[in-house]
Amino acid sequence: MNIILLGAPGAGKGTQAEKIEKTFGIPQISTGAILRAEREAGTELGNKAKTFMDAGDLVPDELIVAMAEKRISGNDCQKGFILDGFPRTSAQAEALGHMLAGMQKKLNAVINIKVNEDILVKRLLGRRQCLKCGDNFNVYFNAPKKENICDSCGSELNQRSDDNEETIRNRFDVYNNQTNTLIDYYKNKGNYKEVNGETGSIDEIFSSIKKILEESIG
Numbered sequence: 081m082n083i084i085l086l087g088a089p090g091a092g093k094g095t096q097a098e099k100i101e102k103t104f105g106i107p108q109i110s111t112g113a114i115l116r117a118e119r120e121a122g123t124e125l126g127n128k129a130k131t132f133m134d135a136g137d138l139v140p141d142e143l144i145v146a147m148a149e150k151r152i153s154g155n156d157c158q159k160g161f162i163l164d165g166f167p168r169t170s171a172q173a174e175a176l177g178h179m180l181a182g183m184q185k186k187l188n189a190v191i192n193i194k195v196n197e198d199i200l201v202k203r204l205l206g207r208r209q210c211l212k213c214g215d216n217f218n219v220y221f222n223a224p225k226k227e228n229i230c231d232s233c234g235s236e237l238n239q240r241s242d243d244n245e246e247t248i249r250n251r252f253d254v255y256n257n258q259t260n261t262l263i264d265y266y267k268n269k270g271n272y273k274e275v276n277g278e279t280g281s282i283d284e285i286f287s288s289i290k291k292i293l294e295e296s297i298g
């Protein structure tokens with residue numbers, strides 16, 4: 081089962097991808113998370129990506145496509161994968177199409193998680209993550225009991241360096257100018273579905289996604 085999650089920054093792609101991963105046993109591939117790990121490790125790719133990411137700009141397509149291809153070719157992706165944050169441009173979508181055709185793989189579902197932009201800005205500004213256990217919090221919507229401390233393991237919480245107002249504004253511009261067009265691209269190819277990512281709880285949104293995925297398996 082090969083899935084793409086689409087949605088603006090902060091729509092909840094990562095959160096939902098994690099739940100799909102647990103329920104369906106296929107790995108989540110987050111290009112943003114891979115890039116952050118590369119930065120952390122100080123690799124050549126990480127160093128190249130840094131300036132783009134901190135500005136909220138896209139990392140060049142050729143770097144991302146090579147990185148995604150390497151990851152999708154991994155053994156753990158044989159039974160399927162969930163793409164979160166890739167593709168993000170038409171060129172990436174085309175490259176993905178070629179890559180999958182070459183591997184005799186198909187996309188089973190492209191799910192767009194829809195949320196209004198004003199809500200997204202608050203979600204991004206408020207989000208904090210525990211790097212130790214992975215738990216997520218939000219100072220506006222789901223504050224930790226003790227300020228900046230993880231409820232689950234007591235570690236200090238982290239704020240992403242690109243979750244500041246200026247970078248967030250640019251990430252939305254980039255989304256609206258380059259990524260939003262993928263909705264029409266995948267609508268024309270079939271398998272495109274939308275879920276409301278705004279009003280329900282994380283579990284309610286997940287159950288809409290689960291239903292779509294179960295239907296797509298048949």
Ligand code: ADP
Binds near residue numbers: 111113132136140141
């Ligand atoms: P969000 O979706 O919340 O903005 P991500 O974690 O998906 O954040 O991505 C963070 C940053 O990593 C992006 O702003 C961009 O610089 C880079 N990045 C991630 N995925 C891609 C991609 N597919 N193409 C280009 N740049 C990417």
Ligand code: ZN
Binds near residue numbers: 232235
């Ligand atoms: Zn923790």
